[in-house]
Amino acid sequence: MTASPSNRPVTEVAAGILLDSEGRYLLGQRPEGKPYAGYWEVPGGKIEKGETVFEALKRELKEELGIEILDSQELTVLEHDYPHAYVRLHVSVIRNWCGTPAGCEGQQLSWQLLSQDRPSVEPMLPAAWPMLERLKLLLV
Numbered sequence: 001m002t003a004s005p006s007n008r009p010v011t012e013v014a015a016g017i018l019l020d021s022e023g024r025y026l027l028g029q030r031p032e033g034k035p036y037a038g039y040w041e042v043p044g045g046k047i048e049k050g051e052t053v054f055e056a057l058k059r060e061l062k063e064e065l066g067i068e069i070l071d072s073q074e075l076t077v078l079e080h081d082y083p084h085a086y087v088r089l090h091v092s093v094i095r096n097w098c099g100t101p102a103g104c105e106g107q108q109l110s111w112q113l114l115s116q117d118r119p120s121v122e123p124m125l126p127a128a129w130p131m132l133e134r135l136k137l138l139l140v
């Protein structure tokens with residue numbers, strides 16, 4: 001584990017933006033019991049020791065959404081200093097998957113139109129904003 005600028009340990013996280021053919025992306029609501037419960041986020045989770053970003057995404061999206069991702073495209077890497085953790089988010093775009101996303105951990109899901117200025121659900125995790133901005137740039 002590397003250190004952050006403030007010398008806190010860095011939590012490496014893989015986040016996967018599912019993007020469908022109608023220009024919609026998927027958000028999930030963080031379940032009870034996790035930091036920031038009730039906040040909306042892009043699906044994903046912590047990268048385990050020895051895993052690649054893609055392997056972590058494959059595992060997390062199977063657990064959280066019950067889908068099998070087929071490939072992914074790296075979008076950006078973002079860091080955010082939360083009170084509970086300093087996180088480094090490896091953000092990927094996923095356009096190809098098998099199955100229909102479901103809230104396997106009891107979480108609510110919401111498809112959002114990328115062409116809309118803001119998601120229709122709130123609150124969003126603070127670090128979710130820059131990744132959505134980055135996604136819009138990729139698609140212009």
Ligand SMILES: Nc1nc2c([nH]c(=O)n2[C@@H]2O[C@H](COP(=O)(O)OP(=O)(O)OP(=O)(O)O)[C@@H](O)[C@H]2O)c(=O)[nH]1
Nearest residue numbers: 013015034041042043044045046080085087125127128
């Ligand atoms: N999945 C996800 N995590 C995000 C986003 N933005 C963001 O700051 N995070 C942060 O990244 C970390 C991800 O951890 P997590 O709690 O979802 O991971 P996990 O599913 O492996 O949790 P667990 O250890 O409780 O099983 C959290 O600190 C969360 O606040 C996002 O858009 N998606």
